[in-house]
Structure formats: C-alpha cells, structure tokens
Amino acid sequence: MLLLQLTDFHIRPHGRPAMGRCETNMLAEQALRAARDFRPRPDALLLTGDLAHDGTPVEYALLADLLARTIDVPVYAIPGNHDRRAAFRAGLAHLPGVTEHPRFVQYVVEDLPLRLVMLDTLVEESGGGQLGPERLAWLERTLAAAPGRPTLLAMHHPAFRTGMGALDRSGLADAAAFAALLARFPQVRLVVAGHTHRTMWSRVGTVPACTAPGVAHITVLDLAARGGSEWGLEPPGFLVHCLDPEGGLVSHTASVGPFPGPFPFLPETD
Ligand SMILES: [Fe+2]
Ligand SMILES: [Fe+2]
Numbered sequence: 001m002l003l004l005q006l007t008d009f010h011i012r013p014h015g016r017p018a019m020g021r022c023e024t025n026m027l028a029e030q031a032l033r034a035a036r037d038f039r040p041r042p043d044a045l046l047l048t049g050d051l052a053h054d055g056t057p058v059e060y061a062l063l064a065d066l067l068a069r070t071i072d073v074p075v076y077a078i079p080g081n082h083d084r085r086a087a088f089r090a091g092l093a094h095l096p097g098v099t100e101h102p103r104f105v106q107y108v109v110e111d112l113p114l115r116l117v118m119l120d121t122l123v124e125e126s127g128g129g130q131l132g133p134e135r136l137a138w139l140e141r142t143l144a145a146a147p148g149r150p151t152l153l154a155m156h157h158p159a160f161r162t163g164m165g166a167l168d169r170s171g172l173a174d175a176a177a178f179a180a181l182l183a184r185f186p187q188v189r190l191v192v193a194g195h196t197h198r199t200m201w202s203r204v205g206t207v208p209a210c211t212a213p214g215v216a217h218i219t220v221l222d223l224a225a226r227g228g229s230e231w232g233l234e235p236p237g238f239l240v241h242c243l244d245p246e247g248g249l250v251s252h253t254a255s256v257g258p259f260p261g262p263f264p265f266l267p268e269t270d
Helices: 024-037 057-070 085-091 132-144 175-182
Strands: 002-006 044-048 075-078 107-109 115-118 151-154 188-193 200-204 207-211 237-243 249-255
Touching: 002 024, 024 057, 024 237, 044 115, 044 188, 057 085, 075 115, 115 132, 132 175, 175 200, 188 237, 188 249
Parallel strands: 002 044, 044 075, 115 151, 151 188, 188 207
Antiparallel strands: 002 237, 107 115, 200 207, 237 249
C-alpha cells in the first residue's frame, strides 16, 4: 500500500504570489503532476493542511480545479492554520470525509490496510494548533474502536519540538496530552504532519513522527531562536509512505523538480 503525503500548498488567487514572490500555485501543480506520474500508482493522497494561503473560497475553488485536473486516486485532506474551516468544508466538500464531522474536518479512512485517522488541529486566527478536549475525546474513541488495526495519524501541526524557535512557537499546544493518549494505543505506527515546510523526524512518546517537506516554499534550516522565520526555494517534495504485505512501514522523501540523471550504477573505468 502506497500513500503520497503532499502538504502546504498555500494556494493563492491567480496572479497573486504568496508573500509577494512565491508562485505557490505553479509549484503545487508541479508537485501534483509528479504525484500523478508516480509509479506504482498510490492508493491515496494525504494533504496535510495549509492548502489555501488565506482560506478564501476562491483559493479552494482553484485547488479543487487543480486536483480535478491532475489526480484520479482518493484525496484525503485536513486543514492547517492558513485554512479557514468553513470555506475549506464548503470548497472541498466533494472530497471524502471533509464534512463527515459536524464541526471539525476530522475523519477515519477504513478501507486501506493502514487505517488512516485524519485530525483537525486548526485554531482559527492562530498560527499554532490545538486538538482540545472534544477532538482528543473523538481520537480516543476512534482508536479504542480498532485496537488491532495498524494506524497512521495525519495532522497539520507536529506534536514534537522542532528546535526552530518560530516553528516551536506555533506548534501543537496540547502535544503532551496527545502523547499521553497515544501511549495507550500501540496500534499507532506513525504520526505525519505538515506545517514546518521541511522534512523532520522525531517521536511522539514512542511513536515515530515526521513532517513532510512543503510542495512550494521551504523553511530555511536555522536552529537559532528565530529559526523558522525565513523561507527559500530549496527543492520541494513530498513523502511516500509504503506498507509492505508483512506489515513493514517505510517512508521516503521524493524531491520535485528537474535534476541530472538518472544514471546507472557502473564500475569506474580508467
Ligand atoms: Fe504552511
Ligand atoms: Fe502551517
């Protein structure tokens, strides 16, 4: 089973680059075309938030059109801090699960070998995220309902410290409560997130956790107190999560863009 995780599209209205200079729509389309052409074909795409830059209806309409033009496998999407929940639910209502919960964009995908639990960490008008008592209780009930099924959790805000000051100031406020809950459910194999616009690996308690690179702008690696406050155009990419028939789970980073190669591994000749 193969899942492609694409994140942080930051779609803008036509002709309006994000932050005045990042052509996020073009970069998102390049990443979606790479996902479309990926072989073997994925079972689904996971989109882990900040899909729109300002959360406006016109941005979701552009994203819906872009997805319709490029992707023909199931797309499972959750919001990030740049999204606005009402516009997200209205503009992406055709995607499975998006309107399933009456208040949040939070749902379960049951028909894959890896059970997917999609979480909504959005706090409107805040850069940081939080699950809060209602969403944590939903997660507890959801995990308790299928203790024997290997499970992947997807969310926008990572539940681990990144070491980059600006990112940690906009992290998941109730990460400790989330980690304490996960400790009771060993079926959770991996927690995936977006938000950082860089690939990172860590753990939530004992559960492996990661963030995917952005498909557009990439956060500059800066481990100082101000780290995470600048961006650049390092190669964007996405994550490829693979579950093999024996239950082994491995995740790869796929870079998007033109690069030299591929070349065969050949012995050097003098
Ligand atoms: Fe983002
Ligand atoms: Fe974000």
